Amino acid sequence: MDVGIVSYGAYVPRYRIKPEEIGRIWGVDGKGMGKGLMIYQKSVPSPDEDVVTIATEAARYMMDRVPEVDPKDIGAVYVGSESHPYAVKPTATIVAEAIRATPAMTAADMEFACKAGTAGIQACMGLVGSGMVRYGVAIGADTSQGAPGDALEYSASAGGAAYLIGSEKVIAKINKTLSFTTDTPDFWRREGQPYPLHGGRFTGEPAYFRHITSAAKMMFEAMGTTAADYKYAVFHQPNGKFPTRVAAQLGFTPEQIEYGLLTPNIGNTYSGAVPLGLANVLDHAEPGDRVFVTSYGSGAGSDAFDITVTDEILNYRRDNAPLLEKVMADPVYIDYGTYAKFKGKILMSE
Amino acid sequence: MSTVAREWREIPGRYNLEGTKCENCGSIFFPARDFCPKCRRAGIGKISRYDVCRRGKVFSFSIVHDAPDFNNMLKPYVVAMVQTDDGVMVSAQLVDVDLDKVAIGMPVRAVLRKLSADGASGVIRYGYKFVPDE
Numbered sequence: 001m002d003v004g005i006v007s008y009g010a011y012v013p014r015y016r017i018k019p020e021e022i023g024r025i026w027g028v029d030g031k032g033m034g035k036g037l038m039i040y041q042k043s044v045p046s047p048d049e050d051v052v053t054i055a056t057e058a059a060r061y062m063m064d065r066v067p068e069v070d071p072k073d074i075g076a077v078y079v080g081s082e083s084h085p086y087a088v089k090p091t092a093t094i095v096a097e098a099i100r101a102t103p104a105m106t107a108a109d110m111e112f113a114c115k116a117g118t119a120g121i122q123a124c125m126g127l128v129g130s131g132m133v134r135y136g137v138a139i140g141a142d143t144s145q146g147a148p149g150d151a152l153e154y155s156a157s158a159g160g161a162a163y164l165i166g167s168e169k170v171i172a173k174i175n176k177t178l179s180f181t182t183d184t185p186d187f188w189r190r191e192g193q194p195y196p197l198h199g200g201r202f203t204g205e206p207a208y209f210r211h212i213t214s215a216a217k218m219m220f221e222a223m224g225t226t227a228a229d230y231k232y233a234v235f236h237q238p239n240g241k242f243p244t245r246v247a248a249q250l251g252f253t254p255e256q257i258e259y260g261l262l263t264p265n266i267g268n269t270y271s272g273a274v275p276l277g278l279a280n281v282l283d284h285a286e287p288g289d290r291v292f293v294t295s296y297g298s299g300a301g302s303d304a305f306d307i308t309v310t311d312e313i314l315n316y317r318r319d320n321a322p323l324l325e326k327v328m329a330d331p332v333y334i335d336y337g338t339y340a341k342f343k344g345k346i347l348m349s350e
Numbered sequence: 351m352s353t354v355a356r357e358w359r360e361i362p363g364r365y366n367l368e369g370t371k372c373e374n375c376g377s378i379f380f381p382a383r384d385f386c387p388k389c390r391r392a393g394i395g396k397i398s399r400y401d402v403c404r405r406g407k408v409f410s411f412s413i414v415h416d417a418p419d420f421n422n423m424l425k426p427y428v429v430a431m432v433q434t435d436d437g438v439m440v441s442a443q444l445v446d447v448d449l450d451k452v453a454i455g456m457p458v459r460a461v462l463r464k465l466s467a468d469g470a471s472g473v474i475r476y477g478y479k480f481v482p483d484e
Contacts, residue, residue, distance in 0.1 A: 014446050047423035048445065048463040052476060056462040085474055094476060098365045098462050332448075341423060348422075 003129045004170035004307070005163055006069070007316070009061025010279035010324045011054055012159035012266050015044040016331040017339050019154045025336045026149045033154050038240020042157035042267025044334060045143045047342050049158070051081045052091050054272075055141040056098045058162040061321035062137070063099050066164065074101040074164075075133025078123055080116025080271045081160075082189070082196075083143045084109050095139065105133075113187060114236055115297030116140060117161070117271040122177055122303060124165035135166040142270035147195035148345060155239055157267030161275035171313040172282060172291070175306040176222060180215035187298035198298075204242070207300050212236065212246050215302035216294050223306050227251035231289040234260030234277040236296035238268045252292075259284050260293075266328065276324065278307075283323045285309040354473055364477035367440070367460060371400035378402070380438050404460040405483055406434035411444065411452055420466035428452050432480055443479045451482075459483040 018041050023030015034040055045054070063071060077096040084091045092107035110116040110123075117140015124136025141160025146152030186207035189196035199207075212235060220226060227233070233252045235243040240263050247257045260277035262269075269276055274295040281291055286309065293305040340346050362368035362382070369380030373396040374389040380402050386393030409431040417425040421443075428444040430452070444458060458480040467474040 046445065046463075048465075048479070050464060050474075052474075053462050053464060094365075097361060098476075100366065 004173040006166040007066040007164040010161040011057040013045040016041045045158040054160040062162040064320045071100040076136040077107045078120035080110040113297035115295040117275045118295040118303040140271035140275040144270040155268040159269035160272040181301035184300035211302040215304040219304040230292040233292040237263035240264040367402040403435040408456040409433040457483040
């Protein structure tokens with residue numbers, strides 16, 4: 001049985017802030033900071049947007065592209081995020097209700113820092129492959145937090161993408177997935193705390209780079225491939241610099257990662273990052289294109305996927321929902337005061 | 351603030367613009383009602399679920415400058431009467447729009463947004479708002 005992507009949808013909020021505006025407030029060379037991180041602007045959610053609304057918008061776009069799929073045939077909905085609006089009360093049930101998949105289905109919220117979305121894809125692959133469900137929905141979405149003045153404030157942004165996983169009319173077959181996981185405390189947020197903490201430089205070599213390169217090399221070995229066998233590659237992108245460097249280490253060219261690298265224009269969407277990068281690749285993909293995907297979640301782990309776009313994408317109604325380029329077009333730039341208001345950083349009276 | 355149970359009963363309409371239709375006379379009701387005031391007894395047992403079209407046009411609008419507390423973060427904001435493509439009139443907030451570009455006849459579509467929340471620890475209410483449909 002071929003298991004893979006039957007449909008997808010992606011959404012990014014409309015508002016943007018530039019690193020020079022953030023730096024202006026904190027007395028830091030924001031433009032230089034942005035250049036160093038390769039982040040030139042980041043998305044900001046409107047005060048009435050959160051992971052529920054972002055995940056719902058992405059999931060509705062996903063369903064709009066497959067009008068022949070009855071939402072009642074969806075047997076599982078998983079939403080991966082580290083900014084679920086409730087600590088207890090699932091995001092997934094709200095999204096499932098909004099796409100009319102309830103009630104004969106299972107649902108859960110997932111959390112694994114920035115890779116909870118791809119973990120959901122793997123869970124859905126298992127359920128579909130074993131015949132337990134006909135379709136599964138996996139969503140990665142975040143409205144991530146960075147403490148005021150911290151380096152994360154220049155990158156933490158908002159967005160998400162949804163994937164319908166199934167075995168019928170598959171537009172992109174997932175040839176294989178595997179993971180590399182260890183206990184590496186490079187980034188965390190304790191229960192009840194508003195902002196995460198991180199290990200600074202420790203988030204690089206022993207965390208991001210070790211896990212991504214290990215998972216990627218395991219995939220090359222399992223499939224008997226090298227970077228040259230793939231048309232596109234998508235890596236987790238906490239900034240623009242890390243994925244560019246890891247891609248080069250693994251032998252990928254800048255052209256291969258171009259479509260899958262969105263962080264320079266929208267910031268780090270955390271659980272949404274790899275799902276959004278893959279959505280932008282699928283927006284441009286043609287039959288036969290092979291795509292290499294490796295996510296990364298702090299704490300720490302990487303999920304790798306080897307994907308082949310099928311002929312079915314020619315029949316797929318991609319234009320029933322806006323392509324990501326259109327979703328990201330026409331942004332509204334805001335100043336730090338508006339950003340602070342939108343993100344709830346201003347202490348209000350009860 | 352209304353109770354959690356009442357909010358829960360309104361979820362189908364709030365999330366998915368779910369209304370009802372009288373199969374006897376064809377009238378559409380949104381918000382949903384289970385009794386047709388035109389057909390009265392003749393409509394009993396003939397009220398079915400009807401999904402209001404999520405796309406429409408601005409029929410009329412107003413810009414709100416003095417907002418209730420739950421919408422303080424968004425003011426000034428637009429409230430519009432939207433005539434959906436199947437002719438139903440729905441009143442809702444219009445968001446992600448430049449105030450000087452709002453116009454009668456503007457195409458819009460329904461999205462799910464946060465409507466309000468009971469403070470920092472209470473329930474969050476989600477429901478339809480409209481955005482420009484470009």
